[in-house]
Amino acid sequence: MRFIPVTCGEQDEMLDSVGVPSIDGLYEDIPVGARLARPLDLPGAMGEIELAAHIEKLAAANEDGSRMVSFLGGGCYDHYVPAIVDSVVSKPAFFTAYTPYQPEVSQGTLQAIYEYQSMICQLTGMEVSNASMYDGATALAEAALMAARVTKRHRVVVSATVHPEWRETLATYVESGTLEVVEVAAKDGVSDGAAIAAALDDATAALLIASPSFYGTLEDLRSLGEAAHEVGALFVVATDPVLLGVLEPPASYGADIVVGEGQSLGNAISFGGPGLGVFACRKAHIRQMPGRVAGRTTDVDGRTGFVLTFSTREQHIRREKATSNICSNHSLNALAAGVYLAAMGADGLAGIGRASVAKAHYLEGALVATGRFERVFDAPFAAEFTLRYRGEATAMQARLRESGYLAGLDLGRFSADDAGLVMFAVTERHTRAVLDRFVEEVSAL
């Protein structure tokens, strides 16, 4: 078999040495009632040529971003990924390594994580970043749990403008009663400041806000942060790191923990996973932070090197008293983010942000001008915006799909209250010509 280098003859020699007549003899500790007495009911093996054809057929049965013009966002964005990124993450020394338990032979992974952490700190304005988490949703849930540990309080307030799947993840994480979650309804596409202030009290561990929000709007982070701090709660801000080339960093508004979905930083959309859970906080809280963190130190010869550090927070040492059960990170995605940010630089990232914002505003204006859509929110937005369709949104999307467009995200799928609202995500990859053609199609509806 192609992934087993031991030959049949060698297998016999090995069985001889071990002293069993056949491989079956190695499984005698398994009680008869727990043995599988038949072959697995699965298809047979395939040679690579047949396999490749089968896989290509499955891939071709999907209408991907190279065949459709997509305005879908909602946390996953089609930003351009420079060729150098995949060249780096395709290096076997990176992707076939495990988590860096032996730092002497893991300096590549460790230094790359340290550099990633440094870049996330630069983007968010925070002092400390961990090595990454699974995705934005789990990073948010972990932030809520961390805030509870820091404040020794057990109640969090979350704005309903946070991504619905992130709020659902948070609810699942705390279902056993570890935290009480109070959700505050949105008002005009942004957080309802007065209602949030009313919901905050001196038992509140954290206020959880997203900006850009799920609707694409930018929140009034300054006053929300002040409201959180007034009651001694931590201010947790979810952000889109790819836009931090143009958006003021959350730290400027007093964020204590910053989380985000980092997929846009050099990672494929890949049907929503794997993502990249960005997690950054204040240095004072590092011992309550979940997840891995790499630190810079020196070796016995005085050479600079990197190690996983502050691991006394972690499950392999602290077991049930650990800050989280996480025992990994999304290292390869963090590596991609590091390469992406290094390739872009501050200018490039600002350019991506500026182009995405300008094109989003261009499209928004043009769609409203068609008369088919109307504005519903007054709040400013960056690269994603929500409009109301004057008609049946599902029918509109079905028709435009026939012309090769994925015409935005129908928010009715998340909440009946948002039926009729359609959200459009724009990136630097949408050319003016593509946007103009799309607007023409909409006008012709």
Added chain:
Amino acid sequence: MSDADRIDARTAEAGTREPLTGTLIFERGAEESRCVEPPVLDVPSVDLEDVLGGHARAMAPVLPHVTEVELARHYEHLASANFGVDSGFYPLGSCTMKYNPKVDEWACRLPGFARIHPYQPEETVQGALELMWGLQEALAEVAGLPAVSLQPAAGAHGELTGLLTIRAYHTANGDPRRRVLVPDSAHGTNPATVAMCGYEVVQVPSDERGGVDVAALKRLLDIDVAALMLTNPNTLGLFDENILEITSAVHEVGALAYCDGANLNAIMGWSRPGDMGFDALHINLHKTFATPHGGGGPGAGPVAVSDALAPYLPGPVVAQRDGGFAFAYPERSIGRVRSYAGNFGVLVRAYTYIRAVGGDGLRDISGQAVLSANYLKTLLADAWPVPYDRTCMHEFVMSGGPLRKSTGVRTLDVAKRLLDYGIHPPTVYFPLIVDEAMMVEPTETESKETLERFAAVLRRIAEEAAEDSGLLHGAPYSTPVRRLDEAAAVKNADVAWSPGDGSER
């Protein structure tokens, strides 16, 4: 002076080669250097301060500025300071560091998989859904449990999902219960997960044969126990001979049996957790199903459960509908445990692997993994004691205790010395119940010759320990860096570069 000496002297003279690592990407390049140019704006530009409502960034972040060639070389140097499965033998116990087939990497990068959006209409992603459905079916068959959720992003995430599912089941029966039993040989993630689920951890001792102490287990079981979390084969690499008695005792008090599937690579096609009496199982695709570990992730930790638990699984799961495939939400779902449907890129790799090797191939893989571990254990038998010495599964745990007693050389020193021989060390100091533990998992993808060389190297190291323990205390010598000061790392807490920290160009 011989020619060789002269060449050595000249090399030493020229020997100002830059170390591979240590210089940060921030310290390379020049202010004006660029790798990617910002896009040309083809729509009217906007006043950011105005359109962003006063949220435009005032001060740019400090990011690297390098040309593509500097970037390529930087990461090539970092990569060359790394050790992966493609670099050499990686017998890291419990982690199943098997070879990661290249066709899987090709598959997940096809635009039809890499460039599809999770919110596309289902009729535009039928291939992706069919793949996920096929993977669910295959995992259910291997697990012997009928329902699968592909959502969890990692093994620990799968544990959390499985235990929350069990909790929801008990709660729905009006009986949430308070405690979860975990053996003393368990992975640290097990008790950490139990705590995250709001349960109290109760430790179960092991017996003298390395299995669960059944009598002790029975004493701990009562109607307040929600579940037993058990790794089987366990972390000693042993199959628990009493597994049927254990799971039925658990069920007798109305508790459920959760299987940590970390060691599934030993038993595919030979024994199924469902047939052992387990109600839930997580599967590490990055171990058993050959998806790469990625330097720590992404992996995937799908959960397979019994019919009774199926309604509580996190959604979405993939179901067959009207001759096609669709997302479905189990009726009493605990809710999602992450955004979107799963680590799809990892799922593509695992599916590709399963189709490559087929059902019989999975059985052959497990058989060879177990044979290779037993063969290696035999080769080392007289040099390295195995405390619970019986036929092992895909891994075994040796003790460095006697070596430490006779030479003062610790398992840590042995691990570091292995690096000088170009071998990644086994898992060390785990499980906690073995003194100076060294957990060896060769996997099925290593040749007989590699196993024999490893045994010879370990024997050589034992000799070195006896001859010159100082040599081992100082190891490694040939790695890009040597032993690192971990205490200083905590003390200095240097976890991010910043422009003011003095190491700027």
